[in-house]
Amino acid sequence: MAARTNRAVWQDGFGVPGVVRSSRLATTDELGDNKVLVKVHAWAINPCDYMLQDRNMGPAYPMILGCDVAGTVEAVAPGSTAASQFRVGDRVFGFTANNGFQDYVALEAKLMAKIPGDMAYREPVVVGLCIATSAMLLFGKDYLHLDYPKLGAPKKGKSVLVWGGSSAVGSNAIQLVTAAGYDVIATCSKTNFDYVKTLGAVQVFDYKDPDVTEKIAAELDKGECAGIFMAAGLKDGNVAACKVAGAAKQTIKLASSNFIDSLDGVPEGVDVKQPPPANLKPFPDCWFETTPATFGGYLPEALAKGAYKVAPPPLVVSKKGLEGIQEAVDMQRVIAEKGQDGIREAVNRVKGGIKEGNVSPVKLVVERA
Template identity: 35%
Template sequence: MATNHQGTMDNYLLRRPKNVAAWALKAKQRPLTVSNAPYTAPPKGHVAIQVIDVAINPIDWIMQESDLFGLQYPAIFGCDVAGEIIEVADDVRDLHAGQRVIAHCNGYSARDASHGAFQKCAIVPKNAVAELPYGIATSIGVVLPLGISTAAAGLYQKTFLELPFPSEQPEALGRTVLIWGGSSSVGSCAIQLAVASGAEVITTASSRNFDYCRKLGAAQCFDYHDKNVEDSIIAALKGKTVAGAYHAVGSEDATRACARILDQSQGKAIVVTVRGVPKGLPSSVRAKSISSSTIFSNEVGPYIWRTFLPRALQTGTIVPAPDPKIVGEELRSVQLGLDKQKAGVSAAKIVVSNISQAGYRHRPLQTTPAWH
């Protein structure tokens, strides 16, 4: 019996994946250091994902430069992953090992390195995971996670815009949403989600990205470089009822522009913003700052990620956008990805591919050791 027990234990340990990560060994360190990392079995309500591709967001290079959230170091940055589930916790019933997925890692809010994206094996809450259809490459699907969560946080949470939840065949809402920065990662997701909620969308972008925004569902586009852009949008909103404004990208001046537009329009006078709330807004307009992680403490996160998104990706109701811009392969290229994102991109998202290869599809890990 002892021999069988030891053999089972050795077999289990051998089947556990070797993990490697791009570490921030201390605050404001650059470049990241690629080194071994422990593999963590998923706790209750979580899954382990073998990461194939990662996408880079502005928050990632901001974290490297400023230590915005005061993480414990060494730390693993990153939010967006696509890959394959290799292990699920005992209580997870709607996901299983071997599934291709995209996921929103919560390392910044969890303050736990095992939850960061920039590693070969990441731990993710099950309610931040969506199955990825085989017709969508992981390097394409990976552009969505943080953008989807951030867009949903502003569009659906109580005391924010509070739109009806999205569906594949929405009823016309009779309301218009202004999205400032429609060609950005968050803006691209916000356009699609708002349209799937039955809203009309008016957006701003560079004129070269107008067609891109229209393909995502925007009814009208305005060039934010135009000195008369506020007056033009106010005129376009005449006779319409607004459901609020979503400031997806840009400086505090863009938030103020949204507020001034709503002050001159009919409907819900609230601006939700990915930045802090600035001073100097019209007294008639409320403004709220968005945190993507809050949707996982209420009904929004589970609905968007587990109910709506898997089917929406299958039917094309939601398409991965913006397009990926692959800048390198493997964890050694993550620092390049951070630098490229900081330098700026337009209607594109920085992606690092081939973080690891899916090698556990036909031999999924057990949730608990066989000797338990």
Template identity: 40%
Template sequence: MTPTNSAALLTEPKAHPLKVESTPYPTAADGEIIVKVASTAINPMDWYIQILGEQLFSWLQYPYIGGSDVAGTVVEVGPNVSKFKVGDRVSGLTAGFDARSGGFQNYVVLKEKIVVSIPDDLEFTEASVFPLGISTAACGLYQKDFLALDYPSVDPKPNGKTLLIWAGASSVGTNAIQLAVASGYEVYTTSSPKNFEYCKGLGASRVFDYNSPTVTQDIIEAFKGKTSAGAYAIQIGSRKPVFEVISKVEGNKFVACAMEPADVPEGVQAKMVFAGTIKDNEVGSLIFDQYLPAALAQKKFQCLPKPLVFGHGLENIQGAIDLGKSGSVSAKKIVVTL
């Protein structure tokens, strides 16, 4: 008997609140699995889509099901899937913008390439915090047309280069620091002072207060005698200081941006990251097949930011989105259990 499926969906552009309704149970195509969602996380994209609608993505189809991060149990495997079997506990990136692959539903389709098995002692709430964060981080760090860094390993060797990551306590920053350190890079990052120790615990060697009036000059000074591996500008408003730093240091002058680059100085290259591209190139397999399984099993990768469980059930998705939109949550990832 086919299970019944429900979702928290946007019935039309800018609709508020999301409506919980019955939706079709999905079918797994080639290379896909169906996962019964146990935990799903909230991301800025979820409230931006709700607020801006067609101004942000004119091509979205409605009713629209959001949600990029899920953890749960495999209930079905599609043709040519060898990586997973029914009953496996997994975490994955939805990476689609259609009803089949939105995480805010009980049953979701995932592409096996961007899913990882999780250890038995890892809670689903913890496992749902990282897929979009690590995917966005990895796209900027490893894709050949971005920073093209050395690949991560559970036993990295220092390579003598220094990477700047602006907004280290953010979800993307949290994952980017861990990946860069696992790739052998020294990491400089920024945060508010209350998150300095958090960033150092991820492996950053220096943390700067991004609200300091001298932050740009302080980072340029710290880079003296160092070789730049480039930078990742994550926080809104960080392009200008990051471009200034990178224009004045020795080494790679490429900046991966979590937003559209603007006013890029001469001699600096910059490009916007889109996490979904990870499913279309070698970086998806690099992260979800080669790095994460061993790193999770050996506790070399921390599932952070820590989950802040907002509630249980699809009816709590809207409240969780509203909490994220309020900007009152720092160094935590809002999740809802299903």
């Protein structure tokens, strides 16, 4: 490998902004059998990035944040398993469990795929972490264990509720579940009803409606519900999703993107699907089982054929390169705190001219300088 330098956005502690400085570059030998070195051309921002920056959530500092990346293959070990899938120069996208805010990132070959056609880096970079998280909880044996998505899957006549359908995770979950042949019922705010329906939801409910529990339970009981997936909402989302499952006449499986710490308050008849903490698989192993629904199966083909939408759509911040990461993380924090008003602020900051009316969800992206 030719000599080169690497830089990263370092998080030296919680409660402080990230700092750009040099970072160690993995050698070809260190990539081993399963990793690929990627020169990053676009980074996407996730809520976990600002949360890990703001709160003491237990990681060892200093650390490098960031998950979603897209770029070109810079190196792969000759004769490796990874080399049978990727070669230098391939345009790829994927993700890592933190460590992504670097100029050069080593990715697990199982958690990346080639970018179809001439799709810009900013498009698929928004997908990785959210689709992998959705797939694990929707299709994993320890969770809802639904049938995998595939092109042209027949309708099953069963429903799945996605709580938090307009979130980044929910946007991907709706598409995966729909592609697996289930009818998606979703929740979101009224302002996002149309957005969620474009992703495949057949029924949408306002999660702020005081009667939402009874309304959704009645809808689910019109047929067989294959499960509830709490995609967004943290503890409040868990409580709300559990109430819906408890109000239904059938026993319903429930999986959550936010681990349910205590099952004591879960209503009778709700089958929470999650392994005990001691049996939780570590990163990145937890995502490997369900790659047939993501990088190793359905996703690349569906993207190439236009059957899968990049959602939420990317909003590229003005400042480029690693120096733009902190600006994007700050904007993500505002979106999380203010919702629609936060999205409007972000869009105005980047594009300008958005004063009134609804704005659809976005995912913030930083492009290479």
